[in-house]
Amino acid sequence: MEVTVRAAAKINLHLGVGAAREDGFHPLDTVYQAVAIYDDVSVLSVGEPGTFFEGAQYLDTSALPALGASITDRAAALMGYPDTSFIVSKQIPLAGGMAGGSADAAAALVALDRVHDLSTSDEHLLVMAAELGSDVPFALVGGNAHGTGRGELVEPLPTEHHWWWVVVTSDLGLSTPAVYRRWDVLFPDADPTPAPATRVLSALAAGDPVALAAALHNDLEAAAIDLRPELGQRIERGEREGALRGMVSGSGPTCVFLCRSAGAARAVASAMAGDAEAPEGAVLVTHGPVAGAHVLGG
Ligand code: C5P
16 A cells, blocks of 8 residues: 655744753744645555655755655654655755655654554654654644744644745755754853744734734744855845745745735745846745645555
């Protein structure tokens, strides 16, 4: 039997970061939103063990892991099926700050559960997800969620409002640990308690894009821009073209732009894609929130 599971990219509407804990991870207060950029993970009934990739043109293929060294392979080992053969059809930027690897891991857990008819409880799936990475539990849950701990403790939030985004990828990814290390250097006196998500939570509940634009917050943005100064200009450019607000997504280098409507997002995207100042990555229009990892067929 072949099973395919779809999992979504994430945007952090709020990413408050506290000084590193003793285990090296940073305490987070974050609000996640799953957006309609997807990876599809298939478990093959026959095939060489390991994970094979196919996907969108804009992906930084230099960031692809070696055969057998993918997070999906780790997910398979954790579930007791180390010889699994996966094909991952990718749209989510690699090393882009949109948790593409985490989406693949969440999809692999759900796919293996289905293929082997395990009926794993949600609680146990979440525990395994947290073991694979800080963003993996959110990729299971999807929608909107409040994240604490190192990001792995997720509380679902209401999803009644809809939001439009322009996403600008970069041809060359950024390493998440490298961005956190730069943040440690830039902010040596950081408070251990991350900035709370209060403003984003109330703007999200109110469904007001202008209020949400004003409240968007990413503590890792300064570190990502320090490593890639052109991201600062890219954000200004999107805002000049009519986005309500631009920011770096997570640890970057993908930039995301909140727009008032689908039409406004399409106008911003075509302005950003269509002239000499065009970025070197892809310009996508997307929306959120969307569902967490779910089976497509099989
Ligand atoms: O949890 P995950 O494996 O995705 O994290 C990748 C890296 O990002 C960690 O090894 C750590 O360097 C950094 N990180 C962090 N604090 C977090 C999440 C990730 O320092 N809350």
